[in-house]
Each structure stands twice: as structure tokens, then as C-alpha cells.
Amino acid sequence: MRSLTDLAEEASNNALSEKDIEWLHLLLADWQVLADLSAADLVLWLPTDDERFIAAAHCRPATSTTVHVDDIIGLHLPVAREVEVRRCIATGQVVKSPSAYWAGTYSMQETCVPVLHDGRIIAVVTRESNLSSPRLSLGFESWTMNAADMLCQMIARGEYPYDSTPSVTAHGVPRVLDGVIVIDENGRVEHMTPNATSCLRRLGIRSNVTGKILAQEVTNVVGDETMIEESMPVVVMGRASWRTEITAHSSTITIRALPLVEGRKRLGAVILTRDVSEVRRREQELMTKDATIREIHHRVKNNLQTVSALLRLQARRSDQQGVKDALSEAERRVQAIATVHAALSQNVDETVDFDEVARSVVRMSGAVASTDHSVEVVTVGSFGTIPADQAQALATVLNELVANSVEHGLADRDGRIEVGVTREGDSMVITVADDGLGFEPGTPMTGLGTQIVHQMVRGELNGSIEWSRRDEGGTLVTVKMRVEQD
Numbered sequence: 001m002r003s004l005t006d007l008a009e010e011a012s013n014n015a016l017s018e019k020d021i022e023w024l025h026l027l028l029a030d031w032q033v034l035a036d037l038s039a040a041d042l043v044l045w046l047p048t049d050d051e052r053f054i055a056a057a058h059c060r061p062a063t064s065t066t067v068h069v070d071d072i073i074g075l076h077l078p079v080a081r082e083v084e085v086r087r088c089i090a091t092g093q094v095v096k097s098p099s100a101y102w103a104g105t106y107s108m109q110e111t112c113v114p115v116l117h118d119g120r121i122i123a124v125v126t127r128e129s130n131l132s133s134p135r136l137s138l139g140f141e142s143w144t145m146n147a148a149d150m151l152c153q154m155i156a157r158g159e160y161p162y163d164s165t166p167s168v169t170a171h172g173v174p175r176v177l178d179g180v181i182v183i184d185e186n187g188r189v190e191h192m193t194p195n196a197t198s199c200l201r202r203l204g205i206r207s208n209v210t211g212k213i214l215a216q217e218v219t220n221v222v223g224d225e226t227m228i229e230e231s232m233p234v235v236v237m238g239r240a241s242w243r244t245e246i247t248a249h250s251s252t253i254t255i256r257a258l259p260l261v262e263g264r265k266r267l268g269a270v271i272l273t274r275d276v277s278e279v280r281r282r283e284q285e286l287m288t289k290d291a292t293i294r295e296i297h298h299r300v301k302n303n304l305q306t307v308s309a310l311l312r313l314q315a316r317r318s319d320q321q322g323v324k325d326a327l328s329e330a331e332r333r334v335q336a337i338a339t340v341h342a343a344l345s346q347n348v349d350e351t352v353d354f355d356e357v358a359r360s361v362v363r364m365s366g367a368v369a370s371t372d373h374s375v376e377v378v379t380v381g382s383f384g385t386i387p388a389d390q391a392q393a394l395a396t397v398l399n400e401l402v403a404n405s406v407e408h409g410l411a412d413r414d415g416r417i418e419v420g421v422t423r424e425g426d427s428m429v430i431t432v433a434d435d436g437l438g439f440e441p442g443t444p445m446t447g448l449g450t451q452i453v454h455q456m457v458r459g460e461l462n463g464s465i466e467w468s469r470r471d472e473g474g475t476l477v478t479v480k481m482r483v484e485q486d
Contacts, residue, residue: 002074004028007056011048016122023117026161028057031125033258033272036176037148039064040129044115045077045085053077053085053124062177067108067128081110085124088112092121094152106132116158125155143191147182147270150260159261162241173243174256174274181271187213187237190268199273202251214271221248238269251277304338333452336361336399337392352391354383361395362402362419374414375406381421383428387484393460394481398432400453401477405434413437415474426483435474457481 004024008016016024024044035042044057055073060066077085081101088095092114100107111127127148154160179196183189189209200209204221215236234240235257243256254276260267308331315327339360362377386394398419405417413436420431457465463481470476 004056007054007074008046011046011054011056013049016046020117020122023161024056024115024123026163027115027125027155028059030161031059032062033176033270034127034148034151035059035061036063037144037151037180037270038127038129039145040109040111040127041067043068043072043126043128045124045126047089047123048076053082056123062175065130067106067130084110084112085126088114088124089121092116092156094149094156100131106130111152113152114156116156119158125152127152143182144176144180147180147260150267151258151270154261157262159263162259174254174272176272178275179273181214181273182268183214183238183271184268185266187215189214196271196273199253199275202249202275202277203246203253204249218246222246236271238271239266245276245280251275252280253277301338301342304334308334308338333396333399335364336395339364339395350388351385352388354386354391354394355379357391357395358383358398358419358421361398362417364399375410376416377402377419378416379419379421382423383421384423384483390461390481390484393456394430397453397456397461397479398430400450401432404450405432405436405475408436410434410436423483426485428481428483430479430481432477432479433470433474435470435472438469438473438475 002010005021008021028044031042039061041061042059043055045053046056048054053076055075055077058068058072060068084095084097094114095112097110097112100109102108107130109129109131113125113127114121115123115125151160177195179193179199181189181192181196189212192210200217203218205217209217215233218232218236229244231240231242232244232246232255235242235244235255238257238259240257241259243254245252245254247253252275254274256272258270258272260269311327311331311334315324315331318324318327339357359379362379383394402417402419410417415435417432417434420433422429453465457463457479461479461481463479465480466478468476468478
């Protein structure tokens with residue numbers, strides 16, 4: 001699919017500047033409003049070197065039947081229709097065709113709008129209405145067409161689109177179908193659709209507001225304890241191209257203003273409304289759920305730390321070395337799991353940035369299992385983000401492997417343990433290498449720690465693990481796994 005820039009370069013050797021392209025993109029980002037108010041297709045035409053016009057963008061209305069069923073981007077304007085487009089460019093004025101065109105089985109009315117930027121016309125927008133199809137029954141009258149005409153005049157003067165136009169891709173942004181109000185230069189309501197009336201009723205405005213100042217009516221229903229956005233007054237008065245949300249009577253309405261101007265003279269504004277009460281309620285439920293999940297992880301972490309403290313206390317009270325060692329190992333394993341829950345309690349997602357967790361776990365494992373000798377534990381590489389279930393299993397595996405290297409490989413010497421990780425997409429390879437005594441090939445590994453590692457790697461991580469001797473001395477453990485994707 002060719003982009004707007006590609007089509008501009010294809011159309012002419014005198015390509016549009018980056019600022020021209022940005023202006024056109026700004027127009028295209030918001031022209032659905034104009035298409036719906038006009039109940040017409042909008043087509044952006046760029047002049048070509050061979051004195052033709054090529055369609056660079058197309059927008060269909062949601063308030064009427066489209067004129068162009070098939071995709072027309074990349075096609076040339078029919079020669080018979082070029083006269084009005086050329087007159088539009090020559091005069092710099094909005095040009096309405098004097099008569100309708102016959103297009104197959106329906107008639108079409110066309111309006112040509114010059115797109116002015118930096119004092120020159122860079123493109124033409126045609127507004128094409130299917131006269132054979134009645135507009136949808138939305139309470140629309142001729143005033144919506146008048147508002148569209150004002151916006152077209154602003155395009156011809158380089159006053160629309162607005163530099164401060166908000167993103168129209170955000171969830172809950174109001175559209176023409178959701179409700180339209182037209183106010184005059186003093187903020188008085190001139191016209192409104194039934195959907196807009198319903199939105200105001202949700203806020204508690206029950207009376208007919210036609211002829212009244214909209215900002216005053218909204219202020220009367222907003223309680224003193226209600227949080228009001230700073231942008232609300234200028235948006236409701238139609239003085240700024242922005243949007244705001246108003247909450248009253250357990251309802252939330254989002255409002256967006258499109259000021260209508262002529263130079264420095266204010267002509268009024270088009271106000272778009274949308275009831276987003278249900279959307280915001282669900283968002284609040286999700287926020288509450290996220291907070292609850294974080295609190296659960298925080299409490300689990302605290303409970304695990306309590307268990308760890310009890311195990312440590314019990315180990316100190318025992319007179320048998322074997323019991324002390326077993327309780328210390330259990331404490332270390334509980335602490336590894338608690339570290340993961342501590343990370344989860346800071347995150348709204350059920351995923352963990354495992355790098356800090358890994359550093360905490362291997363540092364703790366090296367310290368708790370440390371002998372009388374000096375052991376350095378380092379991590380190399382980045383684990384990235386890992387799902388919570390895999391994070392708990394991997395933390396346990398790293399804890400056991402580092403502790404095993406300290407207690408067995410480096411039991412009677414100083415040494416170094418290096419935990420390395422290589423990740424490509426969802427494939428991850430983790431290595432734990434020490435420069436200790438190593439092990440004899442064929443020696444059975446039946447210890448509890450080894451059994452835990454085997455079970456976690458093969459069961460929880462769906463991976464593989466391999467022990468091998470290092471040529472320079474010591475042991476190398478390689479774990480291969482795949483990170484689960486959402």
C-alpha cells in the first residue's frame with residue numbers, strides 16, 4: 001500500500017515539503033468529522049506533472065451512503081470533473097458544482113475545497129454527496145451542512161485543521177454520530193442532535209438548552225465536590241480545539257470542541273459529545289482489580305518473609321547440624337519466591353522485569369549459602385520481561401544452581417560464579433558457570449536441589465537442562481527455555 005508521501009512523490013517531481021505532508025496528515029487524522037457533518041465522501045487530490053489529479057486519500061461518511069464503493073486511492077480524477085477542481089485552485093475559493101453529476105445509478109453533488117498551507121494551495125479536497133440516498137435518520141438538519149461549509153472555508157483559508165487537534169485514536173473520543181451541538185460566538189446553543197440531548201440528560205440537564213449558554217447549563221449540574229478538568233471552560237465555550245470529560249449524576253460525558261473562526265473573528269463552534277460512562281466504569285473496575293492483585297502479591301510476599309523468618313528462627317534453636325542445613329535451604333527457597341512476589345506487587349501486569357529479580361536472587365543465594373571462602377557472583381546479559389509463573393520457577397532454578405555451585409563446586413576455595421543469559425525473541429538460554437572443582441562425568445545427581453531444578457525446568461519452564469565440565473575447570477549448567485507470550 002502506497003503512503004501519502006509515496007503518492008506525492010509519484011504525482012510530481014516538485015514533491016511537497018515535509019511540513020506540507022505533516023499538514024495533510026493532520027487534516028486526514030480529523031476529517032472523519034467533516035465527512036459525517038457533510039454526509040459526503042471526502043477525497044484528497046494531488047496535482048501531477050502531467051496536469052492531472054491523483055487520489056491520495058479517501059474518507060467515507062458514517063451518516064450517509066458512500067459514493068465510492070471501491071477503493072479509489074491511486075486513481076486519476078476523470079477529465080470531465082477537472083474543470084471545477086482547476087477553478088478551485090485558480091481562485092483559492094470553495095467551488096460548488098452548479099449541477100449534479102450522474103454516476104451510474106445515482107446522482108452526485110460535488111464541492112471542491114482548496115487546501116491552503118503556508119500561503120499556497122497544496123491539494124484539493126472534493127466533498128461528494130450521494131443525492132440518491134437519504135441521510136440517516138439522526139436528527140440532522142441543514143445546520144450540520146452549514147457547519148461543514150464553515151469548516152471547508154477554514155480549510156481554504158489555512159485555519160483548519162487545528163495545530164492543537166487532539167489524537168482521535170484515543171478510546172472514547174466523541175464522533176458526529178454520538179452527538180453534535182452547534183453554539184454561536186457567545187456560547188449559546190443553536191442546534192443539537194437527539195444523541196447530544198441524551199448526553200446532556202445523563203449529566204442532569206433536563207430542560208431545553210436551545211438559546212441558552214451551554215457552559216452555564218453544565219456548571220449548574222456539576223457539583224462543588226466534582227473534580228473539574230482545567231480545560232472544561234474553554235472546551236464547553238468552544239474556544240479551544242480540545243476535549244474534556246464532565247462527570248455528574250454518576251455519568252461521564254466526553255466533550256470535544258471544533259471552533260469555527262474567520263481570521264480572528266469567532267463564528268461559534270461545533271461541540272461533539274459522547275456518553276462514556278460505561279467505558280469509564282469498566283476502566284475503574286480494571287484499575288481496582290489491578291490494585292487488588294498488587295495488594296495480594298504484596299501480602300503473599302510479606303507472608304513468605306514471615307515464613308522465612310520462622311524457618312530461620314527454628315534453625316537457630318536446633319542443636320542438629322542436619323536440621324539447621326535443611327531449614328536454611330528451605331528459607332533460601334522461600335526467599336527466592338518472595339523476591340518474585342515483591343516485583344509483582346510493583347507491576348499492574350502479570351509479568352516481571354526479571355533482571356533485577358535475578359540479581360537479587362543470585363546475590364542472596366551466594367550470601368546465604370556462602371562458606372568461609374570468598375565467592376563472587378555476577379550476572380551477564382538481560383532476561384527482559386517474563387510471565388509471573390515462569391518467573392517464580394526460574395527464580396527457584398537460579399537459586400538452586402547458584403547455591404549448588406557455592407556449596408559443592410567452591411566448598412573449599414575462593415571462586416567466581418557467572419550467570420549469563422542470551423535472549424532472542426521468546427528463545428532464552430541461561431548459563432551458570434563456576435570455576436570450582438567440577439564433577440565427575442557419570443556421577444548421579446540425586447540431591448534435593450538437583451531434583452527441584454529438573455522438575456522446574458522440564459515441568460514449569462518446558463525447557464531442557466544440561467551439566468558439563470568446563471575446559472578451564474569448574475562446572476557449566478545450560479538451561480534452554482521459551483518465554484511464554486500473551
